[in-house]
Amino acid sequence: MNADRPLVRIRNLSKSFGSKQVLYDINLDVGAREIISIVGPSGSGKSTLLRCINRLEEQELGEVWVGDDLMGFDVRENEARRLSPAALAVQRRHIGMVFQQFHLFRQMTVMQNMIEGPTRVLKMSRADAEQRAIRILEKVGLASRTGAFPSELSGGEQQRIAIGRSLAMSPSILLFDEPTSALDPERVGEVLDVIRDLAAERAAAIVIVTHELDFAREISNRIIFMDNGAIDRIVAPDALLNEPTDTRFGRFLGQMYANRRHLDLPKPATEPTEKKKKE
């Protein structure tokens, strides 16, 4: 693979649900170790775009390349043939995803969740998989809960396990679909801490859809603002602070921060965030 070719290449992607078009001609590159946040109003197509990257959603038009793979297709010479679901599964192996609702396998313990992919898909030995799982669980701070069922864990703990489960596959890219939106406010921090550490390691590319603007600004290389199914702006993180209030992006930022003020939460920090200080 060409070293300076971006890991993910999205070309002229358009997508509809029935008669409603939700993505308009999206073009985006994600570098091999890049961290990108996608922000925007609800219904703007953020999650759908994310789900097109691992082909949980199929687009009508355009291409998604991840590494050497054209997602969903087998490319030979100048022909692209649609892959069977089983072959598509192989393409998905190195694309991790973390969902808003965690989706841990309910009938399995934490450890079983952690080793299911490595043992069944990567054919790793059980002992190796468990060893790796313990290392990852230590990193997300839950090594003591290996025997628990997901239903016995808090939302924040479940989400940290879910992140661990996708890390166990050693993905080259991690997709986060609003990972903290379903959590109680006091549980958001512990999940963001885990993602922040991952981002600092630069072990994989990260694309995160989030409403946590300060967090996005802190960890991202670039921030993408989506509106009405299109990429409205791609900006450097600090541009969030200098965005004029009369653009669509500026109005969105104003609304987000106004909501927070209304809820009596801390105002956006002008210094590289308060969360850093806590550590």
Place this chain on the structure above:
Amino acid sequence: MSVLDEQPVLGSGPAMDEKHLVYVKPRRFGVWISGAVLAIVIGQALFTVVRAPALDWPTVGKYILDPRILAGVGNTLILTVAAITIAIVIGVLLAVMRNSANPVFRIASALYVAMFRSIPLLVLILLVYFLAILVPRIGLGLPFLDPWVSVDTNDVISPMSAAILALGLGQAAYTCEIIRGGIFAVDRGQREAAMTLGMRPAMVFFRIVMPQAMRVVVPGLGNEAIGMLKATSLVQVIGFTELLTTAQRIYGQNYETIPLLAVVTIWYAVLTTIGTVGQTQLEKKFGKGFA
């Protein structure tokens, strides 16, 4: 201006002494009366049946462990287990086909269910048993051409194989629907999470979807299995010697009809109880993680 109508201020009534309250148990006359009525009805029914001269208890005792009856119980169990096994295997297959992306599979599955649900079980048993009249030879070969190898249908269809086939194939249609219900109940996110780990569709189904569907499927399936236990008595029409047929043959000779039917009833009750216990255990097993 409040949108609520004006309400009297709570606690503005006459002052009450809050101390020295004696808490009186409610008198539940309804429970006592209905309990007494039920006890009388059951008591009278038992009294009538147990004391009935036709119900000759020593005869019941004599036949309950009779080797022929025990063989009949064994055959009933074999029939039940074989038919339910066939029903589950074909039922799962039909449910998978029904959810397939391939429209031919979907239609084939729907046709199967429609056909077998519309044939009464008794008719199905007779049809399979008399299959030889409709299809004299069963063969293997190309469609519409003479088969390469074939066997006489009568050699394949015995009372036992006909009974197992009819019960199993018929039940598969119902089992398919129960399993489909279970699959519907599994959160779509579970499937997506498995897919993002790179699991193939078959693996997603057997490792994630089916184990979770089982939680919902077991009560329905237990119901069907216990129903099957008793539905096996229908195969007496083709003369397979399960429990009921065995009893009928015995009372056909000695005319101890009622005692032998009591023996049959007791055995079905015992088997049903065992089945119910098994179902409870399965429910516990598949309920793990669903607090």
